[in-house]
Amino acid sequence: MDTPDDVSIRNEVDETDNSDPEHFEEAASKGLSSDDPVRMYLREIGRIPLLTADQEIELARRIESGGSEGAIAKRKLVQANLRLVVSIAKKYVGRGMLFLDLIQEGNLGLIRAAEKFDYERGYKFSTYATWWIRQAITRAIADQARTIRIPVHMVETINKLKKITRKLAQDLSRKPTEEEIAAAMEITVSKLREIVKVAQEPVSLETPIGKEEDSKLGDFIEDKEAETPASSVTQDLLREDIIEVMAGLSPRERDVLRLRFGLDDGRTRTLEEVGQLFGVTRERIRQIEAKALRKLRHPNRSRRLREYIDD
Known part of the structure; x- marks a missing residue:
């Protein structure tokens, strides 16, 4: 459940330019008390300078070498990309975890990315890290959704x-x-x-799936309410055939059937309601309806509509 501060931070970070430390700090400071932990964190990481592509490669080489120098290099690479985690984490606010918790989970993914980054492939670290950050966050959301409070x-x-x-x-x-x-x-x-x-144990719809784990289980759940393309085409054809079949009726007969069966808006009307609209008795509407249906039952007309029933 989002707190007001979560929503505020999300809105502020949406407007943040990660490449500008001063802008990042300014955006992070809006609308929050001076002792707010999220504000303090954003202000702190906003002061960390970003790295050039050459600097990223140099740090990656040192990480690959290992030892104390490698550990220091990994920390620098991670710290310089903490703002990337924030920009990704804000997109997941409202899915059952606090904003700061999302950031912490994303940071774990960032650390993992720093450990596995292959600088020789030629792409930027931020491009590579984005996948690991998203994976860490979506997994955390799935785990959170899976937790049930049982007496x-x-x-x-x-x-x-x-x-x-x-x-x-x-x-x-x-x-x-x-x-x-x-x-x-x-x-x-x-x-x-x-x-x-x-x-x-329930399975969260946020559970990452696929080889790259870049999709969610919920993406593959069929929406029973959604109309399939085939069904949509069939409905359009049926509507056209009904209009053509009814062309042989009088205008009043067509109007009565449209209202009685809700052909225009999906809402069916009673004989009484249709009678009031036409200013006649319900019995008169019943007679008009019966006459119109008899015409539609003629083999030459009913044959076209019977195909839809048989299907």
């Missing part, structure tokens, strides 16, 4: 369930049934199922 007594029950299940599996040399587990725990099968349901 202490239920945790003990779940542990008992696991222990008994393992023992039964060993004794029976097979997977125990629900009835056997419930009997061993001295509870009903329905109660056992409730415990199992609580014990199940």
Whole structure:
């Protein structure tokens, strides 16, 4: 859940130029108290000068050599790119973690990038580090979403369930049934199922997947509400055929059917409602509707629409 400071910082950093330390510090200072930890952190890293491409390569070489000099070089490379972490972390605010926590997780990814950076490939360190920072943040979000607060007594029950299940599996040399587990725990099968349901660990939609882990599980979940391209085309064709079939009706008959079946706006009307719109009785509307439907049932007209029903 975002705090007001999280939202404020996100808005300020959106406007921050990472290449300008003074601008970064100025943007970080807006709207926050002087003792705010996020403000203090942003102000501190905003004073660290950025590196040139040649400086990055030199530090990478020293890191590769190892030893104390390599450790110092890694620290310098990481510190000079802390603002990159902030610019990436702000894009993930609102996904269940505080802004400062996102930054800390991103920093771990930055450190990993500094350790694995291959300067001989010719690309900038920031380009390489961005992937590691995003991976660290998305994994942390997934882990956070996977955490459930379970009452202490239920945790003990779940542990008992696991222990008994393992023992039964060993004794029976097979997977125990629900009835056997419930009997061993001295509870009903329905109660056992409730415990199992609580014990199940959910999978976060933020879980990184793919070889590069640059996609989220949620990207591949089908949206049942979304209309498929094939369905959309079918609906368009059906709409066109209905219009053509209804061309043989009188204007009043067409209007009555459109209102009764919601052909224009998806909202169906009662005989009473349509009658009020036309200033006639509901019985008169029923007669007009019946006559129009009889016309549509004629083989020459109904054949075109029957194809959609058969499909």
